[in-house]
Amino acid sequence: MVAEKARRSGSVDWILLGATVALIATGLMVLYSATSDLGYREYDDAAYFFKRQLMWLGIGLVAAFVAIQFPYRYLMKLSIPIMASTVLLLLALVIFREGRLLFGQSVSPVELAKLAMIIYIAHWLSSKSDVLGKLPYGLLPFTIMVGVIAGLVMAQPDISEALVIVLVSLAMFFLAGADLMQFVIGLLGGTGAFVLVITRLPHAMERLDGYMTEIRDPLHSANMQLSRGLLGLGSGGLTGFGAGSGRMKYQWLPAGHTDSIFAIAGEELGLIGCLFIIGLFAVVAFRGLRIATLAPDAFGRLLVSGVTCWIIFQALINMSVVTGTIPFTGIALPFISVGGSSLVTCMLGVGIMLNVSRSIASEAEPAAEDSRWRRSTTPEREAA
Numbered sequence: 001m002v003a004e005k006a007r008r009s010g011s012v013d014w015i016l017l018g019a020t021v022a023l024i025a026t027g028l029m030v031l032y033s034a035t036s037d038l039g040y041r042e043y044d045d046a047a048y049f050f051k052r053q054l055m056w057l058g059i060g061l062v063a064a065f066v067a068i069q070f071p072y073r074y075l076m077k078l079s080i081p082i083m084a085s086t087v088l089l090l091l092a093l094v095i096f097r098e099g100r101l102l103f104g105q106s107v108s109p110v111e112l113a114k115l116a117m118i119i120y121i122a123h124w125l126s127s128k129s130d131v132l133g134k135l136p137y138g139l140l141p142f143t144i145m146v147g148v149i150a151g152l153v154m155a156q157p158d159i160s161e162a163l164v165i166v167l168v169s170l171a172m173f174f175l176a177g178a179d180l181m182q183f184v185i186g187l188l189g190g191t192g193a194f195v196l197v198i199t200r201l202p203h204a205m206e207r208l209d210g211y212m213t214e215i216r217d218p219l220h221s222a223n224m225q226l227s228r229g230l231l232g233l234g235s236g237g238l239t240g241f242g243a244g245s246g247r248m249k250y251q252w253l254p255a256g257h258t259d260s261i262f263a264i265a266g267e268e269l270g271l272i273g274c275l276f277i278i279g280l281f282a283v284v285a286f287r288g289l290r291i292a293t294l295a296p297d298a299f300g301r302l303l304v305s306g307v308t309c310w311i312i313f314q315a316l317i318n319m320s321v322v323t324g325t326i327p328f329t330g331i332a333l334p335f336i337s338v339g340g341s342s343l344v345t346c347m348l349g350v351g352i353m354l355n356v357s358r359s360i361a362s363e364a365e366p367a368a369e370d371s372r373w374r375r376s377t378t379p380e381r382e383a384a
Contacts, residue, residue, distance in 0.1 A: 012068060013357040016287035020335070020350050023280045024343075026265075027336035028053065033244045034257040034264040035338060049257065049338055056340030060347035067351025072359065075352075076299055079123040086116040090152040108341035110153055110161045115345050117149055117165055118172070118306035125176035126298035139182040142173055143189070160329035164314050166190055171309045172302055175292075225254045229322045233266035233274075240270030257338045259330040262322040277336070278319070284350075285312045291357045300356045307349040 032050040039048035075082075089109035124145070128138070146169045153162040170190065174183050232248040241247075246267040249256050256264050266274050288308030295301040311334050318333040320326045332342045 011358065012354040013287055013291060016284060016291070016350070016357070017354060019280045019283040019287070020347075023277070023284070023335040024057065024347075026277060026280070027333075028057075029243055030261060030265045030268070030336060031257065031338055033246060033268060034249050034261055036244075037249050037251070038257060052340065053338060053343065056343050059340070060344040063344055064347040064351035064354075067348050068354045068358070070355065072300060072303060072352055072355045073297075075119050075303070076123045076126075079120045082116045083120040086113045087149070087152070089113075090149070094152060094155045108339070110156065110158055111339075111341040111345045113149060113153060114161070114165055114168070114310055115307075115349055117146075118168065118303065118310060118349075121145070121169055121172050122299055122302035122306055125172060125302055129177060129298060138178060139186055142169075143186060146170075147193075160317060160331040163194070163329070164310065164317065164331070166194070167313050168306055168309045171313075172306045175305050176298075176302055225260060226321075226324055226328055228253045229260045229263035230324055232260075232263040233323065236267040236270040236273075238270050238272060240266070240268045240273055243268055255330065258332060259318065259337070260322055261337045262319050262333055265336070266322075281312060281315045281334075284308070288312075288353055291353055291360065294360045295356050296359055300359065304353050304356050307353055311346060311349065 028050070031053055032047065035049035036046040039050070040046045042048070045051075086109065090113060093109060121142075124142075146166060150162040150165050153165060170183070170187060173186065228248060232246070232253055235241075236246075246264055248264060248267055253260055253263060262274070262277075265277060269276070285308060288304055288311075292301045292304040292308065295304060314331060315334055317326070317329070318331050318337075321328050321331070332339050334346045335343065
C-alpha cells in the first residue's frame with residue numbers, strides 16, 4: 001500500500017528545485033556581504049540580517065514543504081477566504097497608516113497579496129473559461145478585481161508592487177484564452193490608468209525626473225541610488241572583487257541590501273556572477289512554463305503560470321531598475337534581497353509549482369499504463 005501510494009504520488013521537478021536552491025544559496029552569500037556593515041553599525045552584529053534571513057528561510061522551508069504535499073486543487077476552495085483576508089490586511093495598512101509592514105515591521109501584506117491574487121484569479125479564470133469572451137463576464141469583473149487590489153497596494157504607497165500585480169494578472173488573463181480585443185483594451189486601459197496615477201503622485205514624478213536627469217547627465221545626477229548602483233555594477237568587471245570584498249556596502253549605496261542588491265552582486269561577483277543569477281531565473285521561467293503546459297487542468301496551468309510570471313517579472317523589474325533600463329522603483333529581487341515575507345511567499349509559490357509537477361507525474365503514469373495494457377491486449381482481441 002505504501003509503495004503504491006509513493007509510486008502514484010509522482011516526483012517533483014528536480015531542475016526547478018535545484019535552481020531555486022541555487023538562487024537562495026547565492027542570495028544568502030550576497031546578503032551577508034551586503035548587510036555586514038549595516039548590521040555592525042546598527043546592531044553591533046555583522047551577521048544580524050543574515051541570521052534573520054536564516055530564520056525566515058526556515059519558515060519558508062516549512063511553507064514550501066506543506067505546499068508540495070497539500071493538493072493544489074484544494075486551493076480553489078480556499079481562494080475566496082485567502083483573498084478576503086488579504087484585502088482586510090491591506091485595508092488595515094491604509095486605515096491605520098501602518099506603512100507597508102505589520103506585526104512589528106516584520107510581515108508585508110503586499111507580498112501576501114501577490115500570491116493571494118494569483119490563487120484567486122487562477123480559480124476565477126478557470127471557472128469562467130466559457131464566458132471570458134463576453135464583456136460583462138470577462139474583462140469588466142476582471143478589471144474591477146485587479147483594480148481594487150492594485151489600488152490598495154498603491155495606497156501604501158507602493159507603485160512597483162502594484163505594477164507587478166497588474167502585469168501578472170494581465171498575463172494570466174491572456175493565457176486563460178481571453179478574447180484578444182478585450183486583452184488589448186485591458187492593456188491599453190491599464191497603461192493609461194497607470195500613467196494617470198503616476199502623474200498625480202509627487203514622489204513618483206520626482207523619481208521620473210531624477211531618472212531623466214541621470215540619462216542626460218550621469219556625472220551630475222542627484223539620484224545616488226541609480227548612479228552608484230551603476231558604478232558598482234561597472235566596477236565589478238568580468239569576475240568582480242570577490243565575495244565579501246565589495247565597497248558599495250560601506251554606506252555608499254542606498255538600499256544596497258534590498259532594492260539595489262543586484263548591484264552588490266555585480267560588484268563582488270562580476271558579470272559572470274550576474275549572468276549566473278540571470279541564468280537561474282531563466283531556468284525557473286523555463287521549468288515553470290513547462291509545468292504549466294503539462295498541467296492536468298486549467299486551474300493548475302493558470303496557477304503555475306501566475307507564480308512563474310510573478311517571480312520573473314519582479315526579477316526583471318528589479319534588475320532593470322538597477323541597470324538604469326527603467327526609472328527607479330523600489331522592489332525586492334526574489335530569493336536574494338533582504339525580506340522575510342518576500343522569501344517565504346516566493347518559496348511558497350515554488351512549492352505550489354512543485355506540487356503541480358507531482359500531479360503531472362502521478363496522473364501521466366496511469367495513462368501510460370492504460371496505453372501499455374491496450375497495446376498488449378489488442379492482438380488477443382484480434383485473434384478472438
